[in-house]
Amino acid sequence: MKNIYVIGIGLIGGSLALDIKANNNSAQVYGIDTNDAHLKEALELNIIDKTATYEDLKNADFVILSVPVDVAIVELPKILDAIHDDTLIIDVGSTKLPICNAIKDHERRRNFLAAHPIAGTEFSGPKAAINNLFQNKTNIICEVEKTAFKLQEKALKLFSELGMRIRYMNPEAHDKHIAYVSHLSHISAFMLGKTVIEKEKNERDIFDMAGSGFESTVRLAKSSPAMWTPIFKQNRENVIETLDEYITNLKRFKGYMEADDFDQIYNEMENTNHIKDILKGIQ
Amino acid sequence: MKNIYVIGIGLIGGSLALDIKANNNSAQVYGIDTNDAHLKEALELNIIDKTATYEDLKNADFVILSVPVDVAIVELPKILDAIHDDTLIIDVGSTKLPICNAIKDHERRRNFLAAHPIAGTEFSGPKAAINNLFQNKTNIICEVEKTAFKLQEKALKLFSELGMRIRYMNPEAHDKHIAYVSHLSHISAFMLGKTVIEKEKNERDIFDMAGSGFESTVRLAKSSPAMWTPIFKQNRENVIETLDEYITNLKRFKGYMEADDFDQIYNEMENTNHIKDILKGIQ
Numbered sequence: 326m327k328n329i330y331v332i333g334i335g336l337i338g339g340s341l342a343l344d345i346k347a348n349n350n351s352a353q354v355y356g357i358d359t360n361d362a363h364l365k366e367a368l369e370l371n372i373i374d375k376t377a378t379y380e381d382l383k384n385a386d387f388v389i390l391s392v393p394v395d396v397a398i399v400e401l402p403k404i405l406d407a408i409h410d411d412t413l414i415i416d417v418g419s420t421k422l423p424i425c426n427a428i429k430d431h432e433r434r435r436n437f438l439a440a441h442p443i444a445g446t447e448f449s450g451p452k453a454a455i456n457n458l459f460q461n462k463t464n465i466i467c468e469v470e471k472t473a474f475k476l477q478e479k480a481l482k483l484f485s486e487l488g489m490r491i492r493y494m495n496p497e498a499h500d501k502h503i504a505y506v507s508h509l510s511h512i513s514a515f516m517l518g519k520t521v522i523e524k525e526k527n528e529r530d531i532f533d534m535a536g537s538g539f540e541s542t543v544r545l546a547k548s549s550p551a552m553w554t555p556i557f558k559q560n561r562e563n564v565i566e567t568l569d570e571y572i573t574n575l576k577r578f579k580g581y582m583e584a585d586d587f588d589q590i591y592n593e594m595e596n597t598n599h600i601k602d603i604l605k606g607i608q
Numbered sequence: 609m610k611n612i613y614v615i616g617i618g619l620i621g622g623s624l625a626l627d628i629k630a631n632n633n634s635a636q637v638y639g640i641d642t643n644d645a646h647l648k649e650a651l652e653l654n655i656i657d658k659t660a661t662y663e664d665l666k667n668a669d670f671v672i673l674s675v676p677v678d679v680a681i682v683e684l685p686k687i688l689d690a691i692h693d694d695t696l697i698i699d700v701g702s703t704k705l706p707i708c709n710a711i712k713d714h715e716r717r718r719n720f721l722a723a724h725p726i727a728g729t730e731f732s733g734p735k736a737a738i739n740n741l742f743q744n745k746t747n748i749i750c751e752v753e754k755t756a757f758k759l760q761e762k763a764l765k766l767f768s769e770l771g772m773r774i775r776y777m778n779p780e781a782h783d784k785h786i787a788y789v790s791h792l793s794h795i796s797a798f799m800l801g802k803t804v805i806e807k808e809k810n811e812r813d814i815f816d817m818a819g820s821g822f823e824s825t826v827r828l829a830k831s832s833p834a835m836w837t838p839i840f841k842q843n844r845e846n847v848i849e850t851l852d853e854y855i856t857n858l859k860r861f862k863g864y865m866e867a868d869d870f871d872q873i874y875n876e877m878e879n880t881n882h883i884k885d886i887l888k889g890i891q
Contacts, residue, residue, distance in 0.1 A: 443818070463817060507822060512858070516854060533775050536745065590837050594798050594833035594836060603805070
């Protein structure tokens with residue numbers, strides 16, 4: 326793989342570019358982005374070697390699409406039109422059903438692999454890109470059977486070089502489960518942040534009294550609204566379901582407190598404590 | 609301060625003992641705990657030098673009370689009865705109004721200082737004790753004017769050696785604000801963990817798909833129910849208020865999603881993003 330095109334040079338696209346360059350001396354990484362300031366930053370930070378346009382995609386061996394998920398479903402068909410027959414294109418968005426549906430009948434469907442590397446931080450933009458972000462992280466691949474054999478192989482080699490473990494799922498299952506383990510966490514953090522900020526207009530008070538526990542729980546509320554709004558929109562049904570269940574659990578907890586049933590409060594916490602064991606494997 | 613008695617040798621009591629021993633060569637640290645296994649562990653880990661009983665408290669220069677908050681309000685009057693006139697006793701519990709009320713008319717009220725060092729991890733017991741846990745952390749002191757001058761001075765010297773910054777508040781304000789920045793975070797994490805565990809009976813799925821974002825948001829769900837149940841009980845009114853507001857915010861967010869009002873979803877997140885700046889100061 327010599328000519329790599331990264332469309333969307335942010336945290337994920339930029340971090341992928343950094344690792345690919347580190348692993349392949351001969352790789353030339355081209356950046357495509359609607360944000361000129363990000364392109365400039367990515368050049369300065371040596372994340373990309375050159376900027377490019379869709380017209381150059383005919384020279385691409387490998388394309389990474391790492392843009393907000395609403396942009397991805399519009400752009401992916403155009404990108405498939407622009408590449409040549411042996412190009413591999415991978416998208417790395419946080420929802421998988423809408424993008425798989427968007428190109429299911431495209432004549433170059435077999436050039437595309439749908440992936441979701443479960444990695445990231447609460448930061449965004451090229452400055453947020455870091456080396457080895459994907460080491461020991463999970464990568465969910467959807468509809469692998471719809472990608473050409475040779476390109477599957479290329480993709481797996483790449484993920485292996487990045488240090489990722491692979492899990493195969495259908496896009497429906499991906500979107501349903503990820504709503505629980507990722508999308509809900511973001512909303513719970515955003516609403517926790519909102520609740521505290523609303524109450525504590527005097528921000529010095531928050532700062533002075535908040536400890537590392539609050540910081541950890543609210544961390545995801547730093548995330549980019551531009552990235553997350555389209556994710557929630559595309560995964561609307563699943564996210565609403567998780568919110569229903571989360572709100573029900575919170576109301577039940579509040580109900581036990583109102584009823585002074587602190588034995589049940591104890592049980593609620595104790596029954597959830599085994600999250601310890603579940604989390605042990607997460608890096 | 610030569611003879612230090614730590615009542616409750618867990619994460620906080622144990623970490624205080626470690627730092628005090630590191631800062632004062634001549635300090636003898638005695639441990640009192642109803643849990644014999646913890647006492648044994650604390651001896652083995654050199655967190656304490658010797659075990660002791662309440663009868664020995666007459667020899668104490670300084671007593672730290674670091675037990676669950678429901679135990680603290682029962683034990684503190686007995687401890688005040690057992691000490692001598694120049695002993696300083698500090699409690700470090702997460703609620704402050706009930707304990708201040710419990711001893712407000714005690715003849716040795718001036719020997720007591722109510723504190724809340726905002727430090728900790730999700731772990732508990734003597735094995736969780738670590739050095740320098742309190743460095744650069746906030747310590748809330750309540751009703752300082754009710755503590756004897758000389759003992760205030762001793763306490764401040766200790767906190768200064770631990771590297772803490774001091775904030776003075778009345779116990780009502782402490783309990784109200786801490787409900788927002790600490791107690792609510794714990795409930796949001798516990799209920800997030802519960803929601804995901806209920807849904808994902810097959811725990812391999814959680815493990816494989818969950819990333820560092822989930823880990824961070826749910827981290828506090830590892831916390832000890834034995835410690836947290838009495839905190840929620842003592843701070844019942846304030847915690848119920850925070851839960852009401854948090855649930856209202858979550859329902860509103862869900863309402864915007866149901867109404868397909870994703871401009872408002874964007875705004876909700878953007879308006880909360882400045883939590884970044886608020887959190888910058890938290891270690």
